[in-house]
Amino acid sequence: MTELIAKINEEVDVEPTELVRMYRSMLRIRHFDGTIKDLFTKDFISGPTHTYIGEEAVAVGAMSMLTRDDYIISTHRGHGHCIAKGGDVKRMMAELLGKATGYCKGKGGSMHIADFDLGILGANGIVAAGLPIAVGAALALQMDGNGRVILAFSGDAATNNGAFHEALNLASVWKLPVVFVCENNLYGITTRITSATAIEDLAIRASSYGMEGVIVDGNDVLAVRRVVGEKVAKARAGGGPTLVECKTYRWFGHVATDPGLYRGIEEIEIWKAKDPIARFRKDLVARGVLTDEQAEAIDQEAAREIEEAIEFGMQSPEPDLDQLLVDIYG
Amino acid sequence: MTELIAKINEEVDVEPTELVRMYRSMLRIRHFDGTIKDLFTKDFISGPTHTYIGEEAVAVGAMSMLTRDDYIISTHRGHGHCIAKGGDVKRMMAELLGKATGYCKGKGGSMHIADFDLGILGANGIVAAGLPIAVGAALALQMDGNGRVILAFSGDAATNNGAFHEALNLASVWKLPVVFVCENNLYGITTRITSATAIEDLAIRASSYGMEGVIVDGNDVLAVRRVVGEKVAKARAGGGPTLVECKTYRWFGHVATDPGLYRGIEEIEIWKAKDPIARFRKDLVARGVLTDEQAEAIDQEAAREIEEAIEFGMQSPEPDLDQLLVDIYG
C-alpha cells in the first residue's frame, strides 16, 4: 500500500515558466517567514506564529497541480500554504500586524488567515481540526460533481489525534475528492514523532481506511508535484482520497520565540543541507531553465515583495473599534 | 501483521473443570439476556438495553485466561462481559430492575454495571469511550508492575471513532498491558460495518500503531481463549498491547425493542447455525467431557439461576429517594 517515491527528477516535463513560478513561490514563503522572528521580537506580531522555512517544497509542489478553483485547508503553520495557493502577501502581512487591510480585518492573525476567493478555507489553531472540515468540503465538491478537489494539510503529530482518524475513514468510505498531505517534519513542538507513536512512516495509516498511502521526499518540490498531482488526478476522476506523507523538516523553532535546539544542532544542520530551495535552484540552473543571475534576481525580487508587504502592513490602519462586534452573526 | 486463526480446537489442553465452567458461563449469559425482551416489554426495564446472545464465546473465551485480579472494561453491550468475569447475576438483574440491591443501587442500569472488586471497570453508554479509560487503567497496571492486564472491549463500529485511534496509539507507544478485544458483529445498530468503513478486517488497524493485530473466530470459544490468552501472556510479560478482532454476530436486534430484521432472515439464520454454545456443547460431548444429560442439566441450572436472579430483583426494594443526591461527590 505504501510506496516510496525516490528521486524522480530525471525526466521533468514541466514548462519552464511553471518551474520559475514555483521557484518564486518558494522564495516568497522563505522571505515572508524570514521576517517573522524580527517582527515578533519587535512586538509587531503577537500570538502563536509558526514558520514554514525548510518545508517550502511541500506547499509549492503540492499546490502546483491545483487550479484556482480547487481548495485547500491549512494548519497553524499556514503561511506557506497560503502563499503557494496564490495568497496576497500584503494582506497576509497586514493580518499578522493586526491591521484592517489584513485578510481577516486584523481579527484572525497568523493562525486564521483565509482567502475563500482563492479556495483557501483557512488556517486553523486547533491541530487536526481542519481534516474533518476538509471532508465536508470534499463532500460538497463531490456533490457539485465538477471535478474539483481539496488538499487537506496536517502535520505529523496531528495524525495521532482522533480527528485524523474519523476524517480519513469518512473520506474513504464516501470516496471523496480529497488528498491528505501530511507534512512529516518529525516533530510536534518538541516531541519527536517517534516518541508519540510506535510507527515511523505515517503513510501506513492509510491502510486502516482502505486508502492508498504514499511517501514522498518533501524537500524535492518536483517529486511532491508529481506525486500529489497524480493523486489529485485520481481524486478528480472519482478514485477517492489518498494520504501523501511528505518527509521534511522545519529549520527553526515551533513558534517565533522557540530556538528549536532540543533537536540538536547536528540534526538541524543535516536538514539545512537538504534545503529544498537551494536544491531546486541548482537543478533549474543545471537544466538551463535559469541562469545563476536570474535565480538570484528572483530571490531578490521576492525579498523586495516581502519588504513591500511589511511596508503595506505597517502603513495600514488598525481596525475600528466597532469591528469588535461585527462578523459574529451573518 | 494480521494473522488468521482458523480451527484450533484439535489439541485442547484445558482442564475439564475449566471447560465446564466456561460452558456454564456461556449459558448464564444466554439465559440472562434471554429474559431481557420480556422484562422490557412488561416495562420492568427501561433505557437502552443490549443483548449479547450469539456472542457468548467472545466474553467467555477472552476472560477465561484472566485472573480475578485482572481488569476488564466493557461496553453498552456489557452483560456478557460482566457474567464472564464472574459478576453476580442477582445484583446485575436487580440493577436492570432499578433496585437498591443492584450493582449500582439502581442508579446505573444496564449500561453502567460495574464491579470494581471483580476488576470490572464498568459498562459504558458512550461508544468507544471505554478505550481511553482502559489505557489509563493499563498505565496504572504498568506502574504497579505486578503483571496484571486489562481487556478492553469494543464493537466493530466503535473502531471508527476517534477515541479508538487515540487509545490504541497511546497504548502502543507506552507498551501498556492491555488487550483490545474488538467484537466485530458486523453491525453498529443497523449500519453494516462495510458501509461505515472501506475495510473488512478491523484487525488491520493495529498496524497504524505498530501493534500486532489478530483475527479470531469469535464463535469458537476455545480459539478465542487461545488467542487472547497468548496476547494476555505477552502483555503480562511487557510485550505491549494487541488488537484481537473476534468475528461474531448478535442474534437479536440492537436493543430489546429492535427485531433486527434489516439484516435479512437468511443472514441471521446462517449465523444462528454457528451458535457458539451448541458448537461448544457438541465438542464437549464429543470429547467426553460431558454427557448429553450433564450438558442439558447445566443448561437448566443456568436457566434456574437466572430465574432466581429475577426473583431476587423483583423482591428487592427500590432505592430510597435520598439516594438521589448521594454519590455525586466523594
Add this chain to the structure above:
Amino acid sequence: MKELTYSKAINEALREEMARDSKVLVLGEEVGVPRGGVFGVTQGLEEEFGKSRVRNTPISEMAIAGAAVGASLLGYRPVAEIMYVDFITLAMDQIVNQAAKVRYMFGGKARPSLVIRTQGGVGRGGAAQHSQSLEIWFATIPGLKVAMPATPADAKGMLKAAIRDDNPVIFIEHKKLYATRGMVPEGDHVVPLGKAEVKRQGTAATIVTYSYMVLEALAAAEQLAARGIDVEVVDLRSVNPIDWERVLSSVKKTGKLIAVYEACKTGGLGAEICSRAAEELFDYLDAPVQRVAGLDTPIPYNRKLERAAIPNADQIVAAVDRVL
C-alpha cells in the same frame, strides 16, 4: 393546519426544505434507510432524496460535525444529527472552535450555514449519559444560535428557519416531546429564530421556560387558573439569542419571574434569565426571582429517582405560590 407529532413536524420541515433547496443535506448516524434515525425523525428522507443527500455516517461525531462545517463553507446547508446531546461532547471542537468562530476569525468571509440537530433531556431510563440538558454550553457561545422548540408547530417552523439561517444553529429536541401532538400550519410555516412566544397570557406572574418544560409550565398554569390565578407562560423557543424584549416586558407587567428549566439548577440557563431581570428590572420586581430547575445531580436510572431529579408542574405551582 393539521395535527402532527413533534417528530413528524420535524420530518416535514426537513422534507420541505430538501425539496425547496438542493443544497440541503442530511447526515448522521442511522439517519437513512432503514430507520431514519433511532427516533425515526428522518424517516423516508433517503427514499425520497437519495443516498447522496441523506447520508448514514460511521460513529464519528467529530467528523459528522466537521463535515457539516466544511460542506457549509462551500455553500451547502447540511443538517447533521447527533443522536443524543450527551454525545455532542465529542463534537465540541468543531461546533465551538470552528462553526461558531469561522465567520469572525476569517473577518466575515465564511458562511457557516449548518444545523446540528440533537435531542436531550430526561426520558425513560437513559441514566447519566443519555439524559442531559447541556444547552448552556451553546447559549454562552457567541456565533451560535440555539433553538429548543416545545411544540410541533414551533419545531417545524424553527427548523425551517434554522436551515435557511446563515449561522450554525444547534437545534435541540426533547426525547419526551417526540410523541406529543399539535396543530401545525401547512405550507411554508417559518418561525423566526430568537423570538420567544407567550404561550399563555396572564398577569399574576411570568413563567419563563423552553422545551419540554413548557408543557409542565402550561399544566401548572392550568392548576393555578382553577384557583383564579392567571400566570403568563413565556416560551423562549430560542436560548441563543434570547428574546429579551419579550421576556422583560412580561416581567415588567407581572412583577414576578419564575424561570423553569430541566438542566441542573446551578449554572443553567435560568440563571441568565433571572440575572438579567434582576439587573434590568430592579424597580419592577416585587418578589424574589424563582428558579424551578433540575437538581444538581447526574440523572439516575431508577424511575422514581429519575422523576425526582427534574421539575414538574407541582413544583412550578409551589414557586408561583411563594411569590404571590
Add this chain to the structure above:
Amino acid sequence: MKELTYSKAINEALREEMARDSKVLVLGEEVGVPRGGVFGVTQGLEEEFGKSRVRNTPISEMAIAGAAVGASLLGYRPVAEIMYVDFITLAMDQIVNQAAKVRYMFGGKARPSLVIRTQGGVGRGGAAQHSQSLEIWFATIPGLKVAMPATPADAKGMLKAAIRDDNPVIFIEHKKLYATRGMVPEGDHVVPLGKAEVKRQGTAATIVTYSYMVLEALAAAEQLAARGIDVEVVDLRSVNPIDWERVLSSVKKTGKLIAVYEACKTGGLGAEICSRAAEELFDYLDAPVQRVAGLDTPIPYNRKLERAAIPNADQIVAAVDRVL
C-alpha cells in the same frame, strides 16, 4: 513565606505532591523534558521524578483525559494537562460523561481522583481559538469541582487540595497570571476547594470575581479607595462548588453586588452569582445587581480590539459608581 510566580507556585505544588505520594502522575503534551509544558509550569518534574511518572503524550486530548480517568480508577492521582482550555473541547466526553459520572452511575464504587490542569483567558494575541473562558461548562456539571485561583498562594494551595481530592477537579489557570508574583507559604500549604476568600474588605459594595479578574477588581478597589469608597472583593477561587455562604454574607452586608468575569456575559458564571443573590437576598439588595463581563464575541487578534473585549478596572469602577 517566599515570593514565587504563579507558575512556580503550581510547579512547587506538583513537586511536593509527587514527593509526598507516589500515586501522583503528570501527563500531557510537552509536560516532560525539555520544556515542562509550553508555559513551563511542569519544568523539572521529569528530571526529578522520572519518565514513568511524568509523561509526554501525543496530541490526543481525549486519550489524555481518558487515561487520567482510567489511572484514577485504579488508585492513582493523575494530573493531566490540557494545554489550552480551548482544546478541552476535544476531551469533553471523558470529563463530563466519564469522570463526572462514574461515581454516581456506578453507585458510589468509583473514586475518580484526577486533576485536569489547563489554562484559559485572553492573553496576547491568541485570538478566537486560544483565548476562551469556558468555566461555565464545568461549573454546571455535578460531580466536577472547578478551581480558578488568582494568586500564587492560592494556586499552590488549591492544586495540592485538588490532587488530594477524590473527585475530578478541573483546575483552570490563567495565561496572564503565570508571570505574576506573590508570597506563598512554605511547607504543606493546602487551600480547601469550595472556599471563597475576601481579598479585600469593604462595606460599600461586594465585587464577586475569580481568576485574573481578581487583579482588575483589586485595582478598581484601589481607585475607589482613593475616593473614600471601600468595596469588598470576594475571590470565589472555586467556581464549583461555589461558597455561597461567603458570597451571600458579603452581599447581605453591603447590599450591592457586582459580579466580574472575563467569560462572555451571556450565560457566564456571573449570571449564577447574580441570580442566586436576587433569589435569596431580595430584601437585602438595595441596588440592581451588576455584571461586568466579557462582551458576547469571539476574541479578536488585534490588540486594541482584544483589550476591548474583556473587562478592566475602569469598567468595574463605573459599575460600582452606578450602584452607589
